[in-house]
Amino acid sequence: MKRKNRVALLFLGGILLLVGITAGALASAVMDKGTIEILIQEKGTDGNRISIQVPGALVSAALLCVPNHLIRCEIEDDLDDLGKYLRLVSTVCDELAKLPDFVMVEVDERDEHVRITKEGSRLVVHVESDDESVFVALPLPVVEVAIAKLERCATS
């Protein structure tokens, strides 16, 4: 192979490497935070359907943009209790993240079925009743970002 061709090939490889790293980093940022999903389906022919799917990365970014003093105004009265619960939720998230997927709670009643599971890095709540079907998936990393933000607001 001529020297000129080899340099061109290396240059191409370098560009490929950069594109790969950038794509990977972007995908990682989005996948890390998962997607918040809320799906409510009313039963019956006239049943309404509400479907919300928001990338967790977007929610995390939006949370970081909210000024701390605005949140602090809202939580000022409950700071003592809030700190306690934030630590609790944060610990639960940390511990859940270490665990394999599992069904935490499953309730089968005649007219209602409730299932709370840990699936990958998200907590999923699925309620199926005669009237409606509700599905909520909450990525744990987004919860952690929200907790960190609230803690910052509480201490600022």
Place this chain on the structure above:
Amino acid sequence: MKTARNFPGLVVGAMSVAMALALMFPQVAVAGDTAWLHVLVDEKGEDGDRVRINLPLNLVESILPLIEEEGFSGGCVSIDSDHLSAEDLREIWSSVREAEGGEYIRVEGVDEDVSVKREGDYLTVEVREDEDGSTTDVSIRIHLSIVDALLSGEGEKLDILAAIKALGENARGDLVVVNEEDESVRIWVDDKNTAD
């Protein structure tokens, strides 16, 4: 031969793909060695309700010290009773610990039988109750180390956190089994994350 000539480009290309994949999948959840507490409530009959709860004991151990409520702090619950103090419980337990294994209590009533036994490292309580023609069987089986841990708290405190730790370390199998005519309850510990 062409492959050999293109080797630098191939290496760089492979590295870029590998790095992209590594960034996309930074971590894989690994099943820990934690013990799992399972609760199963099963109402008999076709329309009977069914509840299943699976809890990793590591999770319980982590959150217990963070719970601060009246009478509960640092993973310990305070006994507030005029009739029985934690010290009384420790004394009773000390006597049980020193005694040899066997049946300590047996009550045979008209509509109720109670038996408390020590079998090896386990304390078992069995109750059979007959009421209005229906029978309830209750069986409780607790590893001695769990009670040791529970009573290791200071003063009037029972150390729930230490008991949970002992549960994870020593207890495998059924803790509580209740069989009624129309309902059954089972609480047990094992290494699986499912209640199957």
